Amino acid sequence: MRNAFCSCEFTDRGRTLMNEKEWLEETCRYALESSLRKGAGQVRVSAVRDVSxxxxxxxxxxxxxxxxxxxxxxxRFFTEGRYGSCSTNRTDPAEIDKLIDQALSSVRLLAPDPCRILVPAGLRYEGPPLQAADHREISTETKKSLLFDCVKSVYGKEPSLISVTADYADYKRWxxxxxxxxxxxxxxxxxxxLSAECAVKGRGDTRPSDWEFSGGFSPESIGLGSQTPSDCAKRACKRALNKRNPGKIASGRYPVVxxxxxxxxxxxxxxxxxxxGSLQQQNSFLLGKLGKTIAASxxxxxxxxxxxxxxxxxxxxxxxxxxxxxxxIEQGRLSMYFLNTYYANKMQMKPTISSPSxxxxxMGKGNALSLAGSLKNGIFVTGFIGGNCNTATGDFSYGIEGVRVENGQITHPVNEMVxxxxxxxxxxxxxxxxxDALNSTAWQIPSLLFDNIEFAGL
Amino acid sequence: MNQKKLLELALGKGGDYADLYLEQSLFHEIILRDGKVNAADTNSEGGLGIRVVKGQNTGYAYTESSFAHDREKAAKTASYIADGTITPKGPARFTTLKLPDRYNILTPWDSISPQKKMPYLYELNELIFSADKRVKKVTARLADSTSHIEYYNSLGIHCTDIRPLASLSVSCIMEENSQRETASASRSFRMGAEFLRPDLIKELAREVVSRTAFLFGAGQPHGGVMPVVMSAGSSGILLHEAVGHAFEADFVRKNTSIFSDKMGKRICRPGITVIDDGTIPANRGALNVDDEGVPGQKTYMVTDGILTSFLHDRISARFFNVQPTGNGRRESFRYMPLPRMRTTYMENGTDSEESLIASVKKGLYVDSFSNGQVQIGAGDFTFFVKSGYLIENGKLTQPVKDTNIIGNGPQTLAKITGVGNNCLIDNGTWTCGKEQSCEVSCGMPSVLVSSLTVGGRL
Known part of the structure; x- marks a missing residue:
């Protein structure tokens, strides 16, 4: 039966007979069984289908x-104690077989790595499928209307506007x-x-710009179905206007929001x-800090x-x-490392999870402006420009843009500071x-107030 | 369906221009970690991107399928950027471009087994560990890819290109008195397996060991505004961030670049010439032809201090009524082409590096970098310095590391007050991330910038 599938009833016509879920299951099953037939030993297979x-x-x-x-x-192959992987977007059986042959011939030449294993029973997920999908179809005309309504709020209305761009994107992923x-x-x-970006006339030749964004798993998260047009472009324009005529301030230590x-x-x-990956390679300033205080309470x-x-x-x-x-992190104390099975085995620790979700x-209070309102002489940072952090030492340096805060009031924009x-x-x-964490991102980190941070400027 | 019919279908709603970009790529990587080559990856993918241009607007769709009806569907989707109905005629015939060979593959990557690649990683690991007793960890990656490109457009242009890319990167962790430091080094070229040479391995081992060892004696500098001498080679990141992006003509066409009104005007002192070049043989930024059928070429952006050319794709070239400059590039068939840099560098001046350093009473000398960023309209840019020295009374003194430098593009260009006679192209694995990833490289003679804001401690 599977060989019949493989020998290719799996045409474009065949695909339309299956729904996406069935197609993914069949593709995974075929790749898994083909790998095993070819002597792969242990195998993990993932298939993804995106419509965007x-x-x-x-x-x-x-x-x-x-x-x-x-x-x-x-x-992913776990073959005779060796590990390797292969991937493709050509998912017809002949291509899959060819790729497996190529990849397995490479994997067999590698040095063994006994720390590579499949997720053991007890740790692996065994529940129902995750459903985070909204199945309503949105017409192209509706999407266009959303965008044109969005830009209309500033285009032709704001004299300093140079351009406004609004982007709509959607995807379904199985x-x-x-x-x-x-x-x-x-x-x-x-x-x-839905996102919008506005560029406005600034001092001299400058054209400051800024953006706004909204997103979510349902159309309502970007204002579809609402009687009120999205204010994304309006907010982006306001932010860009607020960046006009910036200046540096004196180097020094400042409280910062x-x-x-x-x-x-x-x-x-x-x-x-x-x-x-960082911990096992000893490329971490938090090596050995598990259970210890690494931040304020x-x-x-x-x-x-x-x-x-x-x-x-x-x-x-x-x-x-x-x-x-x-x-x-609990009240400043580091409670866990993110360890997949490989690095957990390497470090002889228990796996947790490969990465945060x-x-x-x-337990925060207020928003960025209320935090800024508490500053007598500080900086409200609204954007980072470049910069980096040395993972081994924790030393960092980031370019910033933002606004000066004096006696709790925003006074003027600042730029070209580090x-x-x-x-x-x-x-x-x-x-x-x-x-005030944003709910349109996976890392929902609110505005933060730090004391006594070093800034280089004038 | 043949290419002519597909182009006709794409133009069926009245588009001005259409093109087809077919790609098939094969990628291999082997990884050395903890003394063993114990992971390998193979990726095979391909597809067809169909673009339709109407005025300055673009319809784009791609498919991974080789079935006629999937390709027709993609062509129809892209056609909807126009909204008329016509009976278009495709080109009567295609003329195949005769292109130079800037890659000169002697040994194709698909003729080399992992067995022949592995000894180079083991040799690299051995050389690094034997060079310094403080070395604790080494990770090395050897990646190669070969992309077969075939291109057709409605002007009747057809071309093919086989693009190799080889990259070897290595990172090293050292420990001394409980302090750990990490640094990395890399090389990348468009060439076949002749890339693998014993002297390349020795060169990289020496470089990564010396870079890492250097950091133990270095600290973050005192921050503030100061003159900066940028060493020859990877300092070309200054050009890429400070001016290169702002010369990309999509930003200029939309009037969002800070250089939008500067064509033909003086933007820096005489003697400074800045080039974006796709013609350097085997260079990471080299192209026989760009991704919209325009032969690779050398573009003088700044000639003797005067802005002489922006970087054009076909859309901006048509808008400005100039010839495209071969900068229409894309990450893969999944993306529409955009104006992108290739290898960006400054021509030699007349100063020696020693004289530039000697002219600075108190400032900074910088010689290796990890990343950078720019705000196109405001002109503010940054680059992150991995290593350098303080300059005191014309001499290099204290080693420094891990600091971000920020400036404004046009102002910084105008503040280049000395240009060395030692131009060097950096052959590291530079990748530009403007909406999509593209391989680039950069270069520079040593230059003196009379003032930049340097991040640092107080």
């Missing part, structure tokens, strides 16, 4: 339309994963997003430093994968390991967390 659409409006015309249907298949030990899990997701939409830039080095960070409807909602990770709610900071320090020191200086 995008439209862009520039000022008063439709600038771009894009559409795609794509598939991908990834096979995922199926099988392994030779019995893992069998799948998910179905949709995502809708970092706005919710960029706080993940500061969290990212912490997460990287507690991830298996106002920081509690939770990974909550099962909050339905939020980005990052998932039942299993890329290995098929079941996700659970975990506290990552939906991070949040509970915020520098060490991550361990920075997070010890966290004074307060707001309650």
């Amino acid at each position: 659409n995008g439209l862009t409006v520039l000022n008063d015309s439709l600038e771009k339309i894009q559409s795609a249907v794509e598939s991908s298949l990834m096979i 995922l199926h994963t099988l392994d030779s030990s019995g893992l069998n899990c799948s998910s179905e997701e949709t995502w809708y997003s 970092v706005e919710n939409r960029i706080t993940s830039t500061l969290l990212s080095p912490l997460i990287e430093a507690i991830s298996g 106002v920081l509690t960070l939770v990974d909550d994968p099962h909050r339905k409807g939020s980005p990052g909602y998932r039942f299993f990770d890329n290995e098929g390991m079941a996700t659970v709610k975990r506290t990552v 939906l991070l949040s900071v509970p 915020m520098t320090g060490n991550m361990l020191d920075l997070w010890q200086k966290l004074l307060a967390t707001a309650d």
